[in-house]
Amino acid sequence: MLNFAYQAGAAEKLAEALGAACAARQVRRLVHVSTVSVYGAARGEVVDEETPCAPRTPYEVEKHAAEQILERHARGRFELVILRPTAVFGPGGRNLESLARRVLRRPWPLRYLRTCVMGRRRMHAIDVDCVAAAAHFAAAQPMSAGVERFIVSQDDELANDYAALEAFFAWRFGRRNPLPPIALPAGVLATALRIAGRSNAEPGRRYDNSRLLARGFRPPRPFVSALEEYAAWIEGHARS
Numbered sequence: 001m002l003n004f005a006y007q008a009g010a011a012e013k014l015a016e017a018l019g020a021a022c023a024a025r026q027v028r029r030l031v032h033v034s035t036v037s038v039y040g041a042a043r044g045e046v047v048d049e050e051t052p053c054a055p056r057t058p059y060e061v062e063k064h065a066a067e068q069i070l071e072r073h074a075r076g077r078f079e080l081v082i083l084r085p086t087a088v089f090g091p092g093g094r095n096l097e098s099l100a101r102r103v104l105r106r107p108w109p110l111r112y113l114r115t116c117v118m119g120r121r122r123m124h125a126i127d128v129d130c131v132a133a134a135a136h137f138a139a140a141q142p143m144s145a146g147v148e149r150f151i152v153s154q155d156d157e158l159a160n161d162y163a164a165l166e167a168f169f170a171w172r173f174g175r176r177n178p179l180p181p182i183a184l185p186a187g188v189l190a191t192a193l194r195i196a197g198r199s200n201a202e203p204g205r206r207y208d209n210s211r212l213l214a215r216g217f218r219p220p221r222p223f224v225s226a227l228e229e230y231a232a233w234i235e236g237h238a239r240s
Contacts, residue, residue: 002135003032005216006066010058015066026089029079030070031129031138034199036084036124036207038064045121048208049084049149081096083131084186085152086207088126090226090235095164099123103169108177112160118162119142121203125165126154127226130219136219153207155197157223172231 003018022030032102039047040055053063068238074080087095102111134152152159159168163181 001027001030002139003030004135005194006063008062009082011066012069013063014075015069019070023073023077027078029081029139029143030074031081031083032067032070033083033085033135035063036086038067038084039207040064045202045204046092046206046208047151049151049211050102056235071087074147078145078172080145080147081085081143082147082149083138083152084133084136084149084207086124086126086155088128088131089125089230091230093230096123096228096230097234099162099165100169100231101137103166103175104234106156108175111170112177112179112181115163115166115177115185118166119181119203120161120163122155122161122205123165123233124153124205124207126152127219127221127223129221129226130154133220134212136215137215141215151207151209152212152213153209154223155206156209159223168224169231172194172228173235197219 001022005014005018007014024221036047037057038053039051039053039062040057040060041055042051042054053064069152070082078189089095098213102114107119131152134150138150159165163183167176
C-alpha cells in the first residue's frame, strides 16, 4: 500500500486512522511518503537516515509525528517503509516555480543580484517521476527490518544548486545574464538564512541518497530531462 496523503493540521489524526486500518486489515507493507523536512534544524552538511531529526516548524513537527504514529502501529503487525523525498518538482508543482517565473519575468540585474546572494546554495530539487518510481521500488523490494527509512534525493546532481538552476532556466528561456555571478561566502549566506528563520541554514547541505541507491534503485530519467519538461510547462502556463 502507498500513502502520499497529507492534510495540514490533520496529519496525526490521518496517521492514526491509516495505521489502525493497516493493522486491522493485515496489510503486508505500507510505503509512507514523508519529507526530509523532518530533519528540520539537524546539524551537519551531510544528512542521512541516521541523522537525528530536529523538527522545528509546525509542518516539520507534524510530519515527524505522523511517521512516529505509523511506526507505533506497524510494530509487529506490518512492514513500514518511510520515504523522505527532498523538494519535489514537476508540472503543476510549486517547487522551482518562483525561480523559473523570476527568470521569465524579471530584468537581469535583479536576477543577477539574487544569484550572487544565493550562489551555490543547494536547492534539493527532485523529479516527481523519481519519487513515484522510488515509492513503487520500495513497495516491491525485500526488507531487512520491520521499519526502514530512505532519503530520496538528487542532491548529487551538478545542476542542483541555485546558480546552476537559474543558469539553466535563463538558457532555456533565452534570458541569459551578461555577467557571471560572484557568490557570497558560504558563511555569510548561512548567517542570512539563520536570521531569516530557516530550519536548514546550511547552504551546502546534501541529503544523502546512497542507502536507496545501494538497494539498486535508479532514477527513471536524467535530471535535465525533468528540468526540460518543467521549463516547457512553465512557458506554456505563463502564456495561457
